[in-house]
Amino acid sequence: MSIMQEFREFAVKGNMIDLAVGVIIGGAFGKIVDSLVKDLIMPLITLITGGGVDFSQKFIVLGDNPNQLQSLDELTKAGINVLTYGNFITILINFLILAWVVFLMVKLLNRMRRTQEAQPAEPAATPEDIALLREIRDELKKRPEH
Template sequence: MSFMSEFKEFAVKGNAMDLAVGVIIGAAFGKIVDSIVNDLIMPIVGAIFGGFDFSNKFIALKAVPEGVAMTLAEVKKAGVPVFAYGSFLTILLNFIILAFIVFVLVKQLNRLKKAPPPAAPAAPPEDIVLLREIRDSLKK
């Protein structure tokens, strides 16, 4: 079998196509979760903790030059290394929500998946049937 025909067989198999579809849907789903965290959850969490924005929480690891606004974007733009723990907390919350949603989704799919009906016992081979008939006739 040639390399190209093997690759074609692999690429059109259900598993490879399912994986590709899963990656595309996962990327889109990740954007939805990112929006939920940044636009809905983090403002509420910020309001609960005193009205501050987590995404702008950082510790500058060097002195910030005069005239630079103390926002994460501006400090990074000035070339100052930062310990951006607010961004990390936002991304961590993003991951936890995404992992929880995937867990619930998989759990529901497993619940909805019907167990296959029990298979009928396979008929014994013909030689076994003949041996049983001989055994039964000898018992008589």
């Protein structure tokens, strides 16, 4: 079998296509979670913490700052070493929310599976010979004994 045939078999297998769809949906879902964190949750956290909190602008200057620059953009452009822990906090919050949502989705799917499995399956049809034997038994029970 040639390499091209092997690759074609690999590429068109159902699992590969399912994986590709999962990655695409996951990427789009990640953007939704990013927006959820930036546009909804972070403003609420800022409100709860008393306002004025923007995690993306939290940093520590690790080098000399001769011009006493104050903004992250200015420090970055000047090439000054900066520890941007606020960005890490935002990404950590994104991850925790994403993990929570995935957990809830898996929990829901598992519950649906259990419900579906718990439904009794229709009993298998009685084979014709067994049904006939039962009829004979029932008729014999109806006969009076001598």
